[in-house]
Amino acid sequence: MTIETHETLTKDLRAAADVVVIGSGAAGAVVARILAKAKLDVIVVEEGPPPDRTRTSRSVQDAMFLLGRDRGLQVAMGRSFIPVLQGRCVGGSTTINAAIVWRLPEDAWARVFKGYGLGDAVPLEGLEREWTWIEEELNVxxxxxxxxxxxxxxxxxxxxxxxxxxxxxxxxxKDCIASSNCILGCPGGKKMSTDVALIPRAIADGARVFACTRVDRIEVKDGRAKIVHATVINPESMARVASVTIEARRAVVVAASAIQTPCILLKSGLGNRAHVGQHFRVHPxxxxxxxxxxxxxxxxxxxxxxxxxxxxxxxxxxxxxxxxxxxxxxxxxxxxxxxxxxxxxxxxxxxxxxxxxAKAEGSVSPRRDGSATIRYTPxxxxxxxxxxxxxxxxxxxxxxxxxxxxxxxxxxxxxxxxxxxxxxxxxxxxxxxxYPFIATHLFGTARMGPDPASSAVGADFQLHGVPGLYVADSALFPENLGVNPQHTIMGVAALCARRILG
Ligand SMILES: Cc1cc2nc3c(=O)[nH]c(=O)nc-3n(C[C@H](O)[C@H](O)[C@H](O)COP(=O)(O)OP(=O)(O)OC[C@H]3O[C@@H](n4cnc5c(N)ncnc54)[C@H](O)[C@@H]3O)c2cc1C
Ligand code: SF4
The missing domain is CATH 3.30.410 (Cholesterol Oxidase; domain 2)
Structure with a gap:
């Protein structure tokens, strides 16, 4: 499996693909897997490095330094500070997560999707169909x-x-030895995180992965989302290495998580500011x-x-x-x-x-250094x-x-x-x-809905008013789920990919 990193992407580069997928976590990997299998030319742009399990297995500190966003120190600020843990590596948060898989129960689907007029855009039968193959590939x-x-x-x-x-x-x-070290990225690679289970399959079908490459902004040209501007960074020193500019012939898919997706949209000056970065929900x-x-x-x-x-x-x-x-x-x-x-x-x-x-809502906005300001109080x-x-x-x-x-x-x-x-x-x-709360389940910052006045993304997964710009992660979810979200995110991302395929 070849993944480009800061060690190979050393010179400024221009590239083109049918679809550029931003993020390689739960959402991005599923989109890349489906589109590459359908023979589309796909580039996945991932800010973090491929996990080096010989190093991450040494301690939580090493794992967070190498795999965690902001070295594992990202916090939401409100009445209290709440750590917001996320992965920043190939595999995203799936690389450090606990691998819990829950199919969204019907009543939760009705509340979160149908209740917001999204019963047709995110049908339960569609999710069930996607979950079936995903569970097989992830050996659930x-x-x-x-x-x-x-x-x-x-x-x-x-x-x-x-x-x-x-x-x-x-x-x-697969063949888990019950070592309880999932948060270290699973030292033996037994967890079927997306860097282990889905990204290699996408690569086998021709997808290219630019790791250590942070998307700065998306440019709209000729009325469509067209150019992705990114910077190659050394994931340890965070020093800039080169720039990458990619033309997306067909679509740009933002799957950078409910924190980073709105940040990329806001930095690009795209989307309805009443909703992009707003309505942030978690499960404290x-x-x-x-x-x-x-x-x-x-x-x-x-x-x-x-x-x-x-x-x-x-x-x-x-x-x-x-x-x-x-x-x-x-x-x-x-x-x-x-x-x-x-x-x-x-x-x-x-x-x-x-x-x-939790019913409380917070907000997310980008900072100049690439991190995010997160405001949230239960x-x-x-x-x-x-x-x-x-x-x-x-x-x-x-x-x-x-x-x-x-x-x-x-x-x-x-x-x-x-x-x-x-x-x-x-x-x-x-x-x-x-209370020493922590947040790892994140939702709502580019909510989906049929009406542009009350949502950021349309029922066709495209940002209102920006054709070709798709959102695929839990930023779309109008509410929090009440169950662990990875599987629902994967199912919804799969539906987004099917839309792109038309
Ligand atoms: C410690 C922990 C344990 C968890 N346990 C579970 C569990 O057991 N079961 C469950 O269902 N859920 C669990 N979750 C939550 C689950 O992992 C996430 O909900 C899910 O991975 C989110 O998917 P995503 O694709 O939206 O984001 P992520 O999986 O976080 O992927 C987003 C990717 O986008 C990349 N990215 C961000 N910004 C940019 C940029 N500007 N340019 C390029 N790339 C960018 C990131 O580096 C990251 O790799 C856990 C989360 C954590 C942190
Ligand atoms: S082997 Fe250990 S770290 Fe890996 S999935 Fe099993 S419990 Fe988690």
């Missing part, structure tokens, strides 16, 4: 018993005991831990093994999560001997997370839901014998030692600053 399968790990087993036991629906997760991986999430007498060994089992959609319609979802010690330690309060004592408990720790289908109703969800998790921990539950909520004790103490949640703070 259910986590089996041995790979659940003790964390997954405890979660399923706890939810079963309470009568709540819960299940082993469906994931895209956080985790709490249960400390068990017996060892849990959170380094055994897949990174995220079991989940529960039981409360999805109320606006939250639960998942197990195994994190490497350096990430868990960030949550451990105390210093010196107290901190060491807490870290000694690591092997007894089960970590369970929740994320909220609203009061979202905070009520977050508090309730955490209480449910804490109850479940005690139900299956946790000796204590460790929290990282400012204003609450850092540890609960008995179920009698669960009442602290009832008047826990509702200030987002008290």
């Amino acid at each position: 399968n259910t986590v089996d018993r041995p790979r659940l790990g003790r964390n997954g087993e405890l979660f399923l036991e706890a939810f079963q005991k309470a009568g709540y629906a819960a299940e082993a997760i469906k994931r895209n991986e 999430g956080t985790a709490i831990g249960g400390i068990f007498k017996d060892e849990v060994r959170p380094w055994q089992g897949v990174h995220q093994a079991a989940d529960s959609l039981h409360f999805r319609k109320e606006g939250f979802k639960f998942e197990t999560i195994n994190l490497p010690p350096e990430m868990s330690s960030v949550r451990a309060t105390g210093i010196g001997a107290r901190f060491i004592e807490k870290m000694m408990e690591y092997k007894h720790l089960a970590l369970w997370a929740m994320h909220v289908r 609203g009061p109703a979202d905070m009520q839901i977050a508090r309730r969800a955490l209480k449910i998790l804490a109850e479940r921990f005690f139900d299956v014998g946790a000796e204590s539950v460790v929290l990282a909520v400012y204003g609450l004790p850092d540890r609960l030692n008995s179920p009698d103490e669960l009442k602290v949640f009832d008047d826990a703070p509702l200030d987002p600053r008290s």
Whole structure:
């Protein structure tokens, strides 16, 4: 497989293709796969480098430095700072994600797409058809018993005991050895992220990939999106190497994520400013831990093994999560001997997370240095839901014998030692600053809709008023989903590619 990088793209270059796809993550890779298979001449332009797994597997810090956007330090600013984790590499966020695959349930489809007049543009039967081949190519399968790990087993036991629906997760991986290192880009390349599963197939069908190449702007010529202007950058020093100008004979597809897609459009002076970069939605999430007498060994089992959609319609979802010690330690309060004592408990720790289908909206805009200003604050109703969800998790921990539950909520004790103490949640703070949220599911910043007055992109996936400029990622989604988004993004991107094929 050949991918151009800053080491080969050393001189200013002019190129042309039928279709230029910006981004190689969930959305971009699917578009490139379909169009290359249909014998279109495709160039994928990707800002980040191809993952070098010999280096990224050393530590979270190395992985974030080499694979993460802004070195893993991107944040949303609002009433609090919320880390917004994204991949910046070939494979995009799929390279560092947990490989959870959920087909969007029908009621969520009706709310997110049909409810906005998009039932024909994004039909559920169309998504189902696309998911079928995508699941085959990504080898989607259910986590089996041995790979659940003790964390997954405890979660399923706890939810079963309470009568709540819960299940082993469906994931895209092949021969996974359950090392729990998905966030490091999967050192053994077992996760079927798009750099492993889809981009190589697109290349085999003739697609070219320009990695380490950041798109600066898209130029409209003769009434169509026509020229893509980009800069080759050294992904480590971030120094400029060369410029690349690509003519798109048929279409430009922006698939750079719900953060970077609106930034590229705004930098190009394209799109309706009332909607491009606005309506930013996320699933704010956080985790709490249960400390068990017996060892849990959170380094055994897949990174995220079991989940529960039981409360999805109320606006939250639960998942197990195994994190490497350096990430868990960030949550451990105390210093010196107290901190060491807490870290000694690591092997007894089960970590369970929740994320909220928050109603709050934020915004995204480009900065000169290529990064983005993200503004976002969860609203009061979202905070009520977050508090309730955490209480449910804490109850479940005690139900299956946790000796204590460790929290990282400012204003609450850092540890609960008995179920009698669960009442602290009832008047826990509702200030987002008290909770260590993180955002990895991002939506809404170039929303799709039939009416140009209330949307940025038309039902034909083209930016209103700019023929030939397609948007393919979750910037399109008018609302957040309530389930993990990768699979819906891939399905929607596939529908976008079919439109281009006509
Ligand atoms: C840690 C983590 C865990 C997650 N776990 C899951 C999970 O288990 N299941 C799930 O469903 N979802 C998960 N997600 C979310 C999921 O990975 C994303 O929703 C999905 O990958 C988004 O797809 P995308 O194509 O919109 O963006 P991305 O996959 O992020 O791809 C966008 C690509 O565009 C590139 N790009 C951006 N700007 C430019 C530019 N100017 N020029 C050129 N290229 C550019 C980026 O470098 C990136 O490679 C997780 C995300 C993270 C960060
Ligand atoms: S659990 Fe380990 S082997 Fe399995 S996909 Fe994740 S990193 Fe790869």
